[in-house]
Amino acid sequence: MTDAKIHPVPANIVQRAHITETQYKEMYARSLKDPEAFWGEQAQKFISWIKPWEKVLTGDFKNLNVQWFVNGQLNACYNCIDRHLPKRANQPAIIWEGNDPSESATITYAQLHQQICRFANVLKKHNVKKGDRVSIYMPMVPEVVIAMLACARIGAVHSVVFAGFSPDAIKDRILDADCRIVITANEGLRGNKIIPLKNNVDAALVDCPNVKTVIVVKRTENTVDWNKTRDRWYHEEMTTVSTECPCEPMDAQDPLYILYTSGSTGKPKGILHVTGGYMVYVTMTYRYIFDYHEREIYWCTADVGWVTGHSYIIYGPLSNGATTLIFEGAPNYPTPARYWEIIDKYSVNIFYTSPTAIRALRREGDVWVKSTSRKSLRILGTVGEPINPEVWEWYYQVVGNNQCVVVDTWWQTETGGILISPLPGATPLKGGSASWPFFGIKPAIVDDHGQPVAINTLGKLIITQPWPGILQTIYGNRERFINAYFNEFPGNYFTGDDARCDEHGYFWIVGRNDDVLKVSGHRIGTAEVENAFLQANIVAEAAVVPVPHDIKGESIYAFITLKPTIKANDTLKNELIQKVRDIIGAIATPDYIQWADALPKTRSGKIMRRLLRKIACNDLADLGDTTTLDDPKVVEHLIQGRLLR
Ligand code: PRX
Numbered sequence: 001m002t003d004a005k006i007h008p009v010p011a012n013i014v015q016r017a018h019i020t021e022t023q024y025k026e027m028y029a030r031s032l033k034d035p036e037a038f039w040g041e042q043a044q045k046f047i048s049w050i051k052p053w054e055k056v057l058t059g060d061f062k063n064l065n066v067q068w069f070v071n072g073q074l075n076a077c078y079n080c081i082d083r084h085l086p087k088r089a090n091q092p093a094i095i096w097e098g099n100d101p102s103e104s105a106t107i108t109y110a111q112l113h114q115q116i117c118r119f120a121n122v123l124k125k126h127n128v129k130k131g132d133r134v135s136i137y138m139p140m141v142p143e144v145v146i147a148m149l150a151c152a153r154i155g156a157v158h159s160v161v162f163a164g165f166s167p168d169a170i171k172d173r174i175l176d177a178d179c180r181i182v183i184t185a186n187e188g189l190r191g192n193k194i195i196p197l198k199n200n201v202d203a204a205l206v207d208c209p210n211v212k213t214v215i216v217v218k219r220t221e222n223t224v225d226w227n228k229t230r231d232r233w234y235h236e237e238m239t240t241v242s243t244e245c246p247c248e249p250m251d252a253q254d255p256l257y258i259l260y261t262s263g264s265t266g267k268p269k270g271i272l273h274v275t276g277g278y279m280v281y282v283t284m285t286y287r288y289i290f291d292y293h294e295r296e297i298y299w300c301t302a303d304v305g306w307v308t309g310h311s312y313i314i315y316g317p318l319s320n321g322a323t324t325l326i327f328e329g330a331p332n333y334p335t336p337a338r339y340w341e342i343i344d345k346y347s348v349n350i351f352y353t354s355p356t357a358i359r360a361l362r363r364e365g366d367v368w369v370k371s372t373s374r375k376s377l378r379i380l381g382t383v384g385e386p387i388n389p390e391v392w393e394w395y396y397q398v399v400g401n402n403q404c405v406v407v408d409t410w411w412q413t414e415t416g417g418i419l420i421s422p423l424p425g426a427t428p429l430k431g432g433s434a435s436w437p438f439f440g441i442k443p444a445i446v447d448d449h450g451q452p453v454a455i456n457t458l459g460k461l462i463i464t465q466p467w468p469g470i471l472q473t474i475y476g477n478r479e480r481f482i483n484a485y486f487n488e489f490p491g492n493y494f495t496g497d498d499a500r501c502d503e504h505g506y507f508w509i510v511g512r513n514d515d516v517l518k519v520s521g522h523r524i525g526t527a528e529v530e531n532a533f534l535q536a537n538i539v540a541e542a543a544v545v546p547v548p549h550d551i552k553g554e555s556i557y558a559f560i561t562l563k564p565t566i567k568a569n570d571t572l573k574n575e576l577i578q579k580v581r582d583i584i585g586a587i588a589t590p591d592y593i594q595w596a597d598a599l600p601k602t603r604s605g606k607i608m609r610r611l612l613r614k615i616a617c618n619d620l621a622d623l624g625d626t627t628t629l630d631d632p633k634v635v636e637h638l639i640q641g642r643l644l645r
Contacts, residue, residue, distance in 0.1 A: 294321075
């Protein structure tokens with residue numbers, strides 16, 4: 001395996017960086033040798049506690065009873081807002097850029113504090129108590145931050161549902177967490193599209209009898225259906241309450257939020273993060289990985305509906321007292337220069353986005369980028385999927401003008417925060433590698449039997465020691481939590497990713513090794529898409545696999561067997577695609593449907609997805625071991641009918 005070119009870190013960044021390479025190595029060694037002492041120091045430094053913890057860490061990955069900062073008390077909202085007020089009352093906490101370039105707003109820490117207190121009182125007025133779950137289905141407007149932090153303030157557990165999800169997906173998430181209240185907006189705006197958020201909630205709630213209240217932000221002037229006993233306007237509610245609301249003391253182990261993500265089987269999993277460890281971890285990672293300095297303007301383009309939005313639009317930046325930019329719109333609206341124009345408009349210093357967005361904007365040509373100066377930029381981040389080395393180079397050279405550090409940050413919904421990433425100033429950069437583990441993170445790459453593989457050999461990525469940001473459990477399903485993450489390699493956290501580690505200790509993440517897809521960086525389970533197909537009466541069997549896609553990274557390829565009396569045609573194809581969009585949302589739109597008389601199965605009846613993947617990708621040189629196939633002719637037929645050649 002040839003090694004990648006090492007890029008020097010620009011001198012201006014090295015000079016200002018929080019740490020050097022030598023300090024990183026020293027701190028990293030210490031974090032593994034004595035995690036308790038290390039994390040105790042960090043928790044003291046980065047978080048304000050109401051009551052100190054009695055023990056930094058108890059339990060381990062063998063007994064699965066990990067607890068961080070035992071019996072410590074804190075409040076996440078206090079850490080993000082109140083503690084900054086003496087110094088930053090008039091500093092912008094949020095800069096909001098609307099979908100239309102003419103719309104924007106700035107909200108200071110003092111203003112945000114007031115709005116959060118008010119909304120916390122609105123929640124209380126509607127009987128929301130500590131530990132209750134609150135569903136949030138919102139566009140990218142400041143009210144979403146207010147709603148989330150208001151929950152944290154009173155100890156309610158938010159469950160944000162990405163605004164691109166369908167009514168069915170909302171319903172599943174509301175029922176699983178037994179939410180009694182939903183916060184939404186009448187509509188959302190993104191590019192030329194209007195997203196009917198309230199209508200979607202109405203449709204979802206037909207099957208959610210426990211939801212008694214819906215609070216609606218008025219984002220557009222369009223009217224929506226109104227249920228007088230259930231629905232309340234946000235702006236009207238906010239005028240009826242006081243601006244005083246104390247922060248609820250929360251135990252370090254008390255839940256902060258639930259966020260649903262896809263797994264390799266069944267319905268999405270409610271990832272549960274708890275207050276203490278999560279807050280320590282996101283606050284510290286934000287400071288070091290984005291090398292945040294006082295008064296810098298930070299912009300993460302993720303949606304708050306994903307974990308990146310939770311950890312690195314809201315909790316990490318605000319806990320550090322940063323100014324976080326929230327963008328409502330789309331990267332190509334009104335033109336593909338939009339991102340770069342926003343960077344200039346607000347002098348953004350730190351910019352964090354996804355490989356899909358970078359690839360899409362690169363395709364539009366350099367002219368859009370070069371029409372802007374981007375001279376304020378210091379740090380460029382990427383997350384969500386592997387970034388191809390040539391795309392990394394473009395990000396570094398064209399967007400960053402060879403003056404910025406690119407941090408390729410590897411992590412997951414479950415990990416709470418970034419686990420593997422370069423640190424600006426400390427890590428020599430190799431384009432396409434997530435580089436070195438963060439403090440306290442001990443990754444390993446192993447074969448199927450859990451044995452470490454040699455340098456530069458592909459294997460499964462596991463994490464061998466607990467870290468503070470790790471999920472506590474899957475909401476309401478501890479058994480699934482254990483099965484999903486700790487069964488494969490007992491005593492270790494199983495990431496579901498394949499990776500290799502090179503001779504300089506750089507990690508190269510290749511992609512998922514389970515039945516999870518990454519389409520435009522969105523995490524989608526093959527099982528979810530297959531179940532959506534199966535809800536169409538005409539489908540007998542469905543199997544979904546990923547195929548590489550130039551912009552989206554991966555796209556969805558489905559093999560569909562229709563019921564015997566049904567004749568395949570293009571109208572049916574379109575109907576099936578629509579079915580998946582209706583059941584999950586547009587992010588799960590299949591790009592290819594291949595009709596299959598039958599699916600390749602083993603003699604015991606298991607679908608051989610490995611073969612389907614190869615057929616879909618037109619990778620036919622070596623089909624591997626096919627001796628267990630029940631009927632080899634099935635494979636021949638599918639090869640003949642393949643859609644990509
Ligand atoms: O496959 C890895 C990929 O995204 C997965 C986690 O997805 P999700 O929980 O939606 O969280 C995404 C944002 C944190 C991982 O298992 N992934 C994430 N970051 C990277 C990545 N793959 C390669 N390089 C990355 N930097």
